[in-house]
Amino acid sequence: MKSLNVSGNRRKLLTGAAAIGTGSALVLALDACSTDTGGAAASETASAAAEVPDLKDLETAEEIWDALLEGNQRWAAGESAHPDADVETRQELVEGQAPRAAVFTCVDSRVAPELVFDTGVGDIMVTRTAANTFDPLVSESVSYGPAALEAPLLVVLGHQKCGAVTAAHDALAAADAGEEAEEAEDHGYHLPEIVEALTPAYEAAKEESGDPVDAMIAANVALTVQALKEHPNLAELVADGELTVVGAVYSLETGVVTEIEV
Numbered sequence: 001m002k003s004l005n006v007s008g009n010r011r012k013l014l015t016g017a018a019a020i021g022t023g024s025a026l027v028l029a030l031d032a033c034s035t036d037t038g039g040a041a042a043s044e045t046a047s048a049a050a051e052v053p054d055l056k057d058l059e060t061a062e063e064i065w066d067a068l069l070e071g072n073q074r075w076a077a078g079e080s081a082h083p084d085a086d087v088e089t090r091q092e093l094v095e096g097q098a099p100r101a102a103v104f105t106c107v108d109s110r111v112a113p114e115l116v117f118d119t120g121v122g123d124i125m126v127t128r129t130a131a132n133t134f135d136p137l138v139s140e141s142v143s144y145g146p147a148a149l150e151a152p153l154l155v156v157l158g159h160q161k162c163g164a165v166t167a168a169h170d171a172l173a174a175a176d177a178g179e180e181a182e183e184a185e186d187h188g189y190h191l192p193e194i195v196e197a198l199t200p201a202y203e204a205a206k207e208e209s210g211d212p213v214d215a216m217i218a219a220n221v222a223l224t225v226q227a228l229k230e231h232p233n234l235a236e237l238v239a240d241g242e243l244t245v246v247g248a249v250y251s252l253e254t255g256v257v258t259e260i261e262v
């Protein structure tokens with residue numbers, strides 16, 4: 001982090017907001033909120049907050065990743081707390097944001113990061129494409145949270161039964177076998193860019209044992225992590241220890257996110 005010499009939820013928000021030039025406006029907004037939260041509603045909020053660590057208070061990538069995994073355990077157990085989903089938090093964030101993590105994952109409707117990690121508004125900056133495939137345009141979006149807003153953690157999240165990876169695997173396996181790829185006729189849509197983007201993962205997964213699509217999903221996460229670590233917006237942050245990039249896979253069946261070695 002860049003000279004973070006203050007601590008606490010509100011001050012951290014100011015630090016992040018200042019990075020995008022709205023710090024002073026947020027000071028006023030937050031001061032107003034901090035003196036205006038008495039009564040039963042505040043007690044209930046404090047009670048709920050005591051059980052769930054406030055992501056906005058956390059500074060290190062390790063703390064933030066642990067908190068995201070704890071949120072995932074709540075989600076998997078059907079015990080989501082839905083933190084910071086209230087009007088007060090929404091209004092506090094009007095003048096600026098300081099998300100603590102960036103998450104890059106698939107467009108799959110069953111893999112909603114704010115639900116999967118049980119986070120609130122302003123906590124994580126999410127970029128989604130089919131099978132988290134990327135190009136220069138997408139990479140700039142993914143890197144924005146860490147590079148511009150000082151989020152110290154970037155999570156690349158693949159998932160079980162990814163349709164895009166499965167389609168790419170089938171097309172590439174058919175091509176390997178010398179067969180005509182038939183998915184375009186079958187489905188009436190074309191994914192040539194996605195298939196091309198996933199080809200390195202397909203090649204890497206060939207050397208792995210077990211289910212070939214599962215292996216390709218994990219390989220795609222690992223390759224994406226490596227590529228993002230080398231992105232011009234992120235390489236220096238990674239080298240300086242200001243950004244940690246982790247890879248993980250989400251199980252549709254269990255709801256559990258599992259970190260993978262990259």
Ligand SMILES: [Zn+2]
Nearest residue numbers: 106108162163
């Ligand atoms: Zn997917």
